[in-house]
Amino acid sequence: MDPLRHVKPEVRRLRAYTLAAREAPIRINQNENPWDLPEAVKRRVLDKALVRPWARYPDFDPRELTEALARFSGWSAEGTLAGNGSNELIEALLMVTVGPGTRVVIPEPTFTLYALLTEILGGEALRVPLTKELRYDTRALVEARRQSDAAVTIVCSPNNPTGTVLSRHDLERLCRAGDGIVVLDEAYHEFGGETAVPLLDKHPNLVVLRTFSKARALAGLRVGYLLAAPDLVREVNKARLPYNLNFFTQTAAFAVLEEIEALDEMVRRIVEERERLLARLGDMPGVRAWPSKANFILLELLEASPRAVFESLYRRGVLVRDVSAYPMLSRCIRVSVGTPEENEAFLHALGTALGEAGLDLGADTGRA
Ligand code: PMP
Numbered sequence: 010m011d012p013l014r015h016v017k018p019e020v021r022r023l024r025a026y027t028l029a030a031r032e033a034p035i036r037i038n039q040n041e042n043p044w045d046l047p048e049a050v051k052r053r054v055l056d057k058a059l060v061r062p063w064a065r066y067p068d069f070d071p072r073e074l075t076e077a078l079a080r081f082s083g084w085s086a087e088g089t090l091a092g093n094g095s096n097e098l099i100e101a102l103l104m105v106t107v108g109p110g111t112r113v114v115i116p117e118p119t120f121t122l123y124a125l126l127t128e129i130l131g132g133e134a135l136r137v138p139l140t141k142e143l144r145y146d147t148r149a150l151v152e153a154r155r156q157s158d159a160a161v162t163i164v165c166s167p168n169n170p171t172g173t174v175l176s177r178h179d180l181e182r183l184c185r186a187g188d189g190i191v192v193l194d195e196a197y198h199e200f201g202g203e204t205a206v207p208l209l210d211k212h213p214n215l216v217v218l219r220t221f222s223k224a225r226a227l228a229g230l231r232v233g234y235l236l237a238a239p240d241l242v243r244e245v246n247k248a249r250l251p252y253n254l255n256f257f258t259q260t261a262a263f264a265v266l267e268e269i270e271a272l273d274e275m276v277r278r279i280v281e282e283r284e285r286l287l288a289r290l291g292d293m294p295g296v297r298a299w300p301s302k303a304n305f306i307l308l309e310l311l312e313a314s315p316r317a318v319f320e321s322l323y324r325r326g327v328l329v330r331d332v333s334a335y336p337m338l339s340r341c342i343r344v345s346v347g348t349p350e351e352n353e354a355f356l357h358a359l360g361t362a363l364g365e366a367g368l369d370l371g372a373d374t375g376r377a
Contacts, residue, residue, distance in 0.1 A: 019128055026125055033328035035354055037345040040169065040197070040305045042226035044275050044348065050264050057260045067256040074259050077266055078234045082206055082219070087239035090246055091262075093253045095196060095220040095233025099163075100126055101248040102216060102235065106160050106190060107132035114153045114162040116145060118171060118335040120194065123163045135159065138337065143171045143299060143307075147179040151186040158187065165194040167201050170332045170343040172301025180205055184212040190241070192216045199224035199276045200283070201302030206236060213238045223304060224276045225265050230258045232265075279304050283346045289356055295363050305345045307338070310363070315342050317366035318359070325358035 013021070028039075037043075045051075071091050079086040092098035099122060107113060109131035115123050117136040124134035135157055137149050145164065154162055162183060166175040175183075175193070183191050193205045195217055205217050216237040222228035232254070235245065254262075265272065286306060290298035297309040310318055315333035319342055322329055330343040344355060 017129075017131070019131055023125060023128055026121055031323065031328055033323060034326040035347065035351045036328045037305075037347045037351060037355060038328045038330040038343075039228070040223055040303070040345045041228050042224060042272075042275060042279070042304075043346070043351060044226065044278075046226050046264070046268065047271070050268055054257070054261045054264050058257050061256055066252050067254060067259060069251055071254045071259050074254065074262055075234075077263065079236075081266055081269070082234075082236055084206055084209060084236045085239060088209065088237055088242050090235040090237075090242050090249065091254055092233045092235065092249065093258070094222060094231040095194070095218045095235070096122060097231075097249075097253060098218055098233050098235040098245070099123065099192075099194075101245050102190075102192065103127060103130055103132070103161070104248040105244050111161075112157040112159045114150060114157065114159045114189075116150065116164060116168070118332070118338055119163075119165050120169045120196075121335075127161075132160075136336075139168075139171065139173060143173055143337070145173060145175050145179060147175075147182055151182055154183065154186045154189055159189045161190045161192060163192040163194065165196065166203075167197045167301065167303035169196065169303070170305070170330070170335065170338070170341075171307050172299055172303045172305065174201060174203070174302050177203070177205065177208070180215075181208065181212070184208070184215050188214055190214050190216055192218060194218045196220045197223055197303035197305075199273075200280055200304045203302075209236060209238070213241070216241065221262060221265055224279075225272055226275065227261060227265055230261045232258060232262045279346050282349060282352055286344075286346060286352050286356070293356075293360070293363075296359075305343055307332070308342050308344060309340050310342065310366075311340070313363055313366035315340060318342060318362045321362035321365045322355070322358050325361065327355050327358045329355075 075089050075091050076086045079089040103126045107130040111132040113127045113132050114135045127134045135153050137153050140146050164175050198204050221232035295312050299307040319331040332338050332341050332343045
C-alpha cells in the first residue's frame with residue numbers, strides 16, 4: 010500500500026505554507042490591523058446573523074456584495090469577483106490559467122503562495138530577483154515575460170515582505186510586454202495610497218487583487234476581491250467554489266463598507282505610526298529599516314542573527330515574523346505596525362534583544 014504514490018510528484022517535493030502557532034501579548038507578525046472594528050458594528054453584524062436561518066445556504070454567488078465592492082472600487086460589477094480572502098482568488102485565477110509546464114513570472118522575494126500554487130498546478134515559477142536595493146527589476150521582468158511567453162506574471166505592490174512598490178509606469182510596461190495576464194496584488198495598497206484600478210480600462214490583461222484582511226480589519230472573516238476585464242472574470246469565476254462567501258462574512262463585509270471612513274482614519278494612524286517607527290529604527294545601531302509603503306517594515310539585522318532576535322523578542326512578549334529563509338533576506342525579520350503602545354513595547358524589546366542576540370551570535374560562531 011502506497012497511496013502517497015498517487016500524489017503528484019511536484020506536490021510531494023513542496024513544503025507547505027505554514028505559520029508556527031505561537032501566542033504572544035504583542036502580535037506583530039501577520040500584518041493585521043491592530044485596531045478592531047468597533048463593538049457596536051460587530052453587534053450589528055451578530056444581530057443580522059441571528060435572524061437569518063443558519064440551515065439555509067448563503068447566496069450561490071454573492072451578487073449584492075459584488076456590486077457593492079464594484080461601486081466602492083470604481084469598477085464594473087461584471088468585472089468584480091468576491092472571494093473567501095484574496096488567497097482564494099489567487100488560487101482560482103491560477104487554476105484557470107496554469108497547467109503542466111505553464112510559466113508564471115514571479116519576482117522574489119515575495120508572498121510565497123504564488124509560487125506554491127503555481128507548482129501544485131504543475132506550472133513553472135520563473136523567479137526574477139529584486140535588485141540589491143530591493144526594488145523591482147522591471148527590465149528583467151519584461152524580459153522574462155517575453156522570453157518565456159508567460160501566461161501570468163504576479164507582482165505584489167507594496168510587496169510582502171519588502172514593502173517595495175511597482176510604479177504605475179513600470180506596471181504599464183509589464184502589461185504591454187505580451188498578452189500574458191499581469192496580476193497586481195494590492196493587499197496593502199491603502200497604506201501606500203496608490204492603486205492600479207484606473208488602468209484596468211486600458212489593459213485587458215491586468216488583474217487587481219484586494220483584501221479586507223489588512224487595512225479593513227477583517228482578517229478573521231475572510232473577504233477578498235478581484236477586479237479585471239469582465240471576459241476574464243467570467244473565466245476565473247468558473248473555478249470559484251459555490252457558496253464561497255458565508256452569510257456571516259457577507260454581512261460583515263457590508264458593515265466594513267459602511268464604516269469605511271473610520272477605517273480610513275485607522276489607516277492614517279497606521280501610516281503615521283509606520284513613519285514614526287521608521288524614524289526611530291533609523292536611529293538605532295545594528296539595524297537597517299527598509300523604506301515601506303505598507304503596514305509593516307523589513308528590518309535587516311546588521312550584527313545579530315534573525316532567529317536569535319526573533320526568540321529574544323518572543324521571550325519579551327513580542328511576536329514578529331522571521332523571514333530569514335526568504336531569498337535575499339537571510340538577515341531579516343518583518344514587523345507589522347501596531348498600536349503606538351505596541352510599537353513602543355517592540356522598540357524597547359528590540360533594544361534589549363539586539364544586545365542579547367548579539368552575544369548569542371558571538372557564542373554560536375565561537376567568538377566572544
Ligand atoms: N496577498 C498578500 C501579499 C498577502 O500578504 C496576504 C496575506 N498575508 C494575502 C494576499 C492574503 O490575504 P487574504 O487574507 O485576503 O487571503
